[in-house]
Amino acid sequence: MSQGKTKPRIMPGFMELLPSEQILFNKMYDTIREVYESFGFMPLDTPVLELSEVLLAKAGGETEKQIYRFTKGDTDMAMRFDLTVPLARYVAQHAGELTFPFKRYQMSKVYRGERPQKGRFREFYQCDIDIIGSEELDLVYDAEIPAIIYNIFKKLDFGKFTIRLNNRKVLNGFFDSLDLGGSISDILRIIDKMEKIGTSNVLSELKALGIDEDRSDKILKFITSDGNTDAKLTRLKTLGIDSEVFNEGIAELEQVAEYMRMFGIDEDYFEIDLTIARGLDYYTGTVYETVLDEHREFGSVCSGGRYDDLTGYYTSKKMPGIGISIGLTRLFSQLKESGLIASQKKSLVKALIAPMQCSSAYALRAADMLRSSGIPTEVYYADKGFKHKMKYADKLGIPYVVIIGTDEEAAGTVTVKDMAAGEQTTVSIENITKVIR
Amino acid sequence: MSQGKTKPRIMPGFMELLPSEQILFNKMYDTIREVYESFGFMPLDTPVLELSEVLLAKAGGETEKQIYRFTKGDTDMAMRFDLTVPLARYVAQHAGELTFPFKRYQMSKVYRGERPQKGRFREFYQCDIDIIGSEELDLVYDAEIPAIIYNIFKKLDFGKFTIRLNNRKVLNGFFDSLDLGGSISDILRIIDKMEKIGTSNVLSELKALGIDEDRSDKILKFITSDGNTDAKLTRLKTLGIDSEVFNEGIAELEQVAEYMRMFGIDEDYFEIDLTIARGLDYYTGTVYETVLDEHREFGSVCSGGRYDDLTGYYTSKKMPGIGISIGLTRLFSQLKESGLIASQKKSLVKALIAPMQCSSAYALRAADMLRSSGIPTEVYYADKGFKHKMKYADKLGIPYVVIIGTDEEAAGTVTVKDMAAGEQTTVSIENITKVIR
Numbered sequence: 001m002s003q004g005k006t007k008p009r010i011m012p013g014f015m016e017l018l019p020s021e022q023i024l025f026n027k028m029y030d031t032i033r034e035v036y037e038s039f040g041f042m043p044l045d046t047p048v049l050e051l052s053e054v055l056l057a058k059a060g061g062e063t064e065k066q067i068y069r070f071t072k073g074d075t076d077m078a079m080r081f082d083l084t085v086p087l088a089r090y091v092a093q094h095a096g097e098l099t100f101p102f103k104r105y106q107m108s109k110v111y112r113g114e115r116p117q118k119g120r121f122r123e124f125y126q127c128d129i130d131i132i133g134s135e136e137l138d139l140v141y142d143a144e145i146p147a148i149i150y151n152i153f154k155k156l157d158f159g160k161f162t163i164r165l166n167n168r169k170v171l172n173g174f175f176d177s178l179d180l181g182g183s184i185s186d187i188l189r190i191i192d193k194m195e196k197i198g199t200s201n202v203l204s205e206l207k208a209l210g211i212d213e214d215r216s217d218k219i220l221k222f223i224t225s226d227g228n229t230d231a232k233l234t235r236l237k238t239l240g241i242d243s244e245v246f247n248e249g250i251a252e253l254e255q256v257a258e259y260m261r262m263f264g265i266d267e268d269y270f271e272i273d274l275t276i277a278r279g280l281d282y283y284t285g286t287v288y289e290t291v292l293d294e295h296r297e298f299g300s301v302c303s304g305g306r307y308d309d310l311t312g313y314y315t316s317k318k319m320p321g322i323g324i325s326i327g328l329t330r331l332f333s334q335l336k337e338s339g340l341i342a343s344q345k346k347s348l349v350k351a352l353i354a355p356m357q358c359s360s361a362y363a364l365r366a367a368d369m370l371r372s373s374g375i376p377t378e379v380y381y382a383d384k385g386f387k388h389k390m391k392y393a394d395k396l397g398i399p400y401v402v403i404i405g406t407d408e409e410a411a412g413t414v415t416v417k418d419m420a421a422g423e424q425t426t427v428s429i430e431n432i433t434k435v436i437r
Numbered sequence: 438m439s440q441g442k443t444k445p446r447i448m449p450g451f452m453e454l455l456p457s458e459q460i461l462f463n464k465m466y467d468t469i470r471e472v473y474e475s476f477g478f479m480p481l482d483t484p485v486l487e488l489s490e491v492l493l494a495k496a497g498g499e500t501e502k503q504i505y506r507f508t509k510g511d512t513d514m515a516m517r518f519d520l521t522v523p524l525a526r527y528v529a530q531h532a533g534e535l536t537f538p539f540k541r542y543q544m545s546k547v548y549r550g551e552r553p554q555k556g557r558f559r560e561f562y563q564c565d566i567d568i569i570g571s572e573e574l575d576l577v578y579d580a581e582i583p584a585i586i587y588n589i590f591k592k593l594d595f596g597k598f599t600i601r602l603n604n605r606k607v608l609n610g611f612f613d614s615l616d617l618g619g620s621i622s623d624i625l626r627i628i629d630k631m632e633k634i635g636t637s638n639v640l641s642e643l644k645a646l647g648i649d650e651d652r653s654d655k656i657l658k659f660i661t662s663d664g665n666t667d668a669k670l671t672r673l674k675t676l677g678i679d680s681e682v683f684n685e686g687i688a689e690l691e692q693v694a695e696y697m698r699m700f701g702i703d704e705d706y707f708e709i710d711l712t713i714a715r716g717l718d719y720y721t722g723t724v725y726e727t728v729l730d731e732h733r734e735f736g737s738v739c740s741g742g743r744y745d746d747l748t749g750y751y752t753s754k755k756m757p758g759i760g761i762s763i764g765l766t767r768l769f770s771q772l773k774e775s776g777l778i779a780s781q782k783k784s785l786v787k788a789l790i791a792p793m794q795c796s797s798a799y800a801l802r803a804a805d806m807l808r809s810s811g812i813p814t815e816v817y818y819a820d821k822g823f824k825h826k827m828k829y830a831d832k833l834g835i836p837y838v839v840i841i842g843t844d845e846e847a848a849g850t851v852t853v854k855d856m857a858a859g860e861q862t863t864v865s866i867e868n869i870t871k872v873i874r
Binding site: 005006007008009010011014016017018019022023025026037038039040042043044045046047048049050051053054057068070072073075077088089090092093094097098099101103104109111113122123138140141144151259262263264311313314315316346347348349360361364365368371374375376377378379381382383392395396 | 442443444445446447448451453454455456459460462463474475476477479480481482483484485486487488490491494505507509510512514525526527529530531534535536538540541546548550559560575577578581588696699700701748750751752753783784785786797798801802805808811812813814815816818819820829832833
């Protein structure tokens with residue numbers, strides 16, 4: 001603290017952007033929000049701080065260790081670590097005031113006090129949608145969710161992507177049929193890491209669990225099936241697995257795939273992947289992951305699935321649901337590092353008014369006309385030279401500069417400079433929006 | 438915790454809305470954001486959590502008591518209590534990467550651990566803009582700020598409002614001329630409460646400060662001037678106050694009022710009000726408050742002003758600025774309580790597709806056509822009767838229901854029901870957007 005000044009800085013693990021980057025981030029945020037709303041999802045904005053008793057009703061282990069939890073006055077409170085627990089609390093609390101199926105989106109920051117490391121954030125945006133049924137929820141929603149993923153990533157335009165699809169019943173039924181006892185959730189956790197750690201590591205981890213070679217072999221055969229969606233389904237049906245749960249899962253997968261085609265999802269953009277289990281304990285049916293084909297190293301950029309019981313910790317009403325989450329902070333940071341997004345736009349402004357000795361009233365009239373037509377406009381008021389004003393527009397990447405001098409004012413015109421083309425046009429002030437639009 | 442269930446609830450002082458209310462809240466939020474962007478302000482999104490050392494460099498007294506501050510690991514951190522301190526930190530930290538004048542908006546939640554009471558929130562949105570100059574900042578920005586307030590409250594459409602304008606130099610100069618010694622900031626604080634506590638209470642508080650009747654009288658005369666803007670300015674100039682600061686303040690007020698007229702602000706919507714001081718110590722020039730004329734009991738709904746030195750705690754660079762803040766959570770809550778906003782819309786959805794025994798593919802095609810035209814559309818998939826589907830649309834206030842049965846599918850048509858008018862039209866599926874737009 002030299003000379004009594006505090007060094008301005010933020011904590012590690014928190015993402016803070018320059019305005020030009022923030023513009024790009026907001027554009028992605030707005031695109032996701034727009035698609036969510038176009039499918040009928042309603043906005044929700046729960047508090048960042050909740051009572052620890054409520055927020056941690058379900059939590060345990062790693063989650064509890066990572067949480068920002070503290071006491072103020074007599075109150076033990078914590079910052080939310082995801083948007084799912086607050087949703088469960090909200091739906092249980094307001095069930096009588098909501099219309100079911102209840103479709104909500106929430107796109108907000110969540111907090112995890114992890115040890116900071118590359119790609120891990122302590123504050124990050126989750127962009128969640130969930131559809132919550134009262135007692136039941138139609139299977140068609142299992143296909144609406146990937147239709148939404150499809151729409152979003154088409155619009156975000158980061159190249160080809162693949163929505164990977166599985167069903168927990170297929171996994172559970174298969175493992176039941178192997179008669180492995182109580183270790184199914186451990187096996188699922190290992191399988192879930194297939195892409196990350198590779199076949200041989202999966203095999204040795206399975207061995208460590210006490211699974212014999214014969215069964216490990218069957219497990220690997222089961223999850224490494226090739227071919228297209230229909231071929232995979234046919235193969236699964238001919239495996240001769242004697243399990244009702246397994247067959248139910250296959251039937252669901254088949255139906256969901258059929259619905260997905262009806263939703264207009266290009267066959268090239270989805271696939272059944274039996275290695276996907278999703279770590280969370282509460283998924284019970286369809287599960288998803290999404291990868292950018294040219295950036296598989298990003299991991300899944302959008303994941304989720306179906307669960308039987310969202311609100312069990314708060315109410316005895318049965319609330320099945322389905323949902324996904326996009327970890328926008330992480331995705332943005334990965335895209336930025338890979339050079340996939342570059343901030344050409346340093347400002348949202350489309351036109352800079354540069355008055356040169358003209359009356360302020362005339363310049364402000366031009367600005368007002370542009371803003372009224374929805375064109376973000378800035379006026380460079382300061383009494384600086386022409387070059388200074390052009391440099392300002394150039395630095396911020398503002399595409400048009402409107403030059404107004406005494407000549408223009410006398411003639412009722414403005415001179416519009418197209419910064420990219422380097423061309424100038426003088427038009428009547430009434431036509432200013434036509435040149436710039 | 439009967440039967441092992443945790444009671445779902447949130448803490449007092451936190452606002453959480455039903456979806457229908459959240460839609461209205463977001464509409465206000467989006468309107469404010471849109472106007473901010475149209476004037477060339479750039480988005481910023483700073484962390485909610487900052488190092489206590491950085492966040493509290495300036496704070497003290499009440500602020501420090503109210504803060505949510507805690508330690509995790511070795512780190513002493515706190516939740517932001519406003520957006521101004523993070524802005525100061527940000528500008529000092531990134532000065533070399535920003536273009537000045539730097540115009541930013543931030544519309545985010547801030548946290549104050551106050552004792553909960555009516556109208557006070559512990560978590561609330563502030564919608565801030567600031568314009569930061571490097572070394573200097575043109576006076577025209579003092580008029581651009583009220584032009585933005587004018588645009589926003591015109592668009593929000595809550596009736597007539599008044600932007601009240603003052604200049605701290607006028608106040609400081611006047612009080613200097615009274616030769617009152619060191620108590621000026623105390624007097625300003627008392628004057629600031631004029632509308633809240635009334636003349637007699639102001640007088641007795643001034644007396645308690647040791648100010649004699651003669652001077653109290655002069656103070657009251659000074660601040661209770663009547664007449665329009667020009668009359669007030671003329672009166673101030675003829676008071677014969679021997680103070681350079683005072684005269685500078687008058688000249689600024691006069692110039693700002695003139696600029697405001699150029700910005701097209703209706704004369705009826707602003708006034709000079711010499712009682713406005715704004716509590717904060719750092720205002721040094723123009724200050725604003727905004728009241729809704731028919732709801733003066735709301736207090737100021739948008740306040741701010743000019744300051745000479747934003748970043749003094751972090752850097753020795755001089756950064757003057759000007760800014761305002763709209764306390765959106767408080768305003769929304771006041772509007773709601775007064776019945777000024779009513780949630781007619783329970784959903785963002787404009788069209789509900791109700792398939793009746795038709796193929797899902799055909800129904801989904803209709804939905805896709807509507808969404809592609811920017812019309813938020815929901816499909817009621819569940820195999821329920823016609824009445825059930827109509828009731829769902831009615832409950833959510835969805836204006837159009839698209840009924841598709843086997844007849845419609847065979848003929849390539851859809852039947853659109855206008856819920857408000859109660860009328861049905863059958864049109865070719867290609868024309869579906871024309872009926873609903």
